[in-house]
Amino acid sequence: MRDILWSALHVQGWTEFTWVMVGLAGQFLFTARFLVQWIASEKQRRSVVPVAFWYFSLAGGTVLLTYALWRRDPVFVLGQSMGLLIYLRNLWLIHAERPGRATES
Secondary structure, three states, rough: OOOHHHHHHOOOHHHHHHHHHHHHHHHHHHHHHHHHHHHHHHOOOOOOOOOOHHHHHHHHHHHHHHHHHHHHHHHHHHHHHHHHHHHEEEEEEEOOOOOOOOOOO
């Protein structure tokens, strides 16, 4: 059974298998953000981007960046790095405008 699974995943040992599982976990987190956004939009009957979307983006992007670094894939690393900056900035802006915080005019 193990040989069939490893062949299907193109891995040759436990280390590679573990990293593929890390990559799949990151992809799952990244996909979950779309489900969160879709459900929130359907409930409100308009396009909505809940804060959870950005947290799932950050979590999924971090795990996928870690996986990309292990794979030594410069295209994947660059893409995930840029995304993480955007997710962090959006969370920063969201938390900065919360009630009770001083805002600039």
